[in-house]
Amino acid sequence: MASGSSSRKSRRRRRSDDSASESDSDHRRKTSRRSRRDSDDSSDDDDRSGRKKKSSRTITDEEISQYMAKKAQRKATKVAKKLKTNTVSGYSNDSNPFGDSNLNEKFVWRKKIERDVTQGASIDSFSIKAEKKRQVERMAEIEKVKKRREERALEKAQHEEEM
Structure with a gap:
C-alpha cells in the first residue's frame, strides 16, 4: 500500500x-x-472608419419635432437662468408683497416655444443674444411711450391754459 x-x-x-x-x-x-x-x-x-453603420431604426418627423421642441425648451430655460436678476420691477424676495415664490425667476412659456419650434421657428431665436435684443427693444419701446405720455401731458396743459 x-x-x-x-x-x-x-x-x-x-x-x-x-x-x-x-x-x-x-x-x-x-x-x-x-x-x-x-x-x-x-x-x-x-476599415470601419470609412463606413458608417446603418441604423435599423428610422427616425420620424414627429420624433424630430419633439427633439427640436425639447432642445428649444432647454435653451429657453438656460436663457432664463442667465437673464435672471435680483430684482424684478423694483421688488425683491425681501420686499415681496405678492407672496410669489418665483418672483425673481424669469417666466418661460414652454408650450409656446414648443409650438413655435414645431411650426418651424429657428432655435437661435431662443438664444441669450436674441433674448437680450428683445429686452432692449422692449425697453426702447417703453421709453418712447413715456416720452409720448409726457408730450401729451404738456399739450393738455397748454390747451387748458389757452381756454
Missing part, C-alpha cells in the same frame, strides 16, 4: 506541475492572441 500511496502523490504532483506549465502556456497564448488582436484592431479601425 505504501507504493500505491506514493504513486498517487506523484500523480498529484504531476497534475499540479502540468497545470502550472499549462497556465504558463495558456498565458503565453492569451498574450500572443491579445497582441495579434490589438494589431488587427488598428487595421480594422481604418
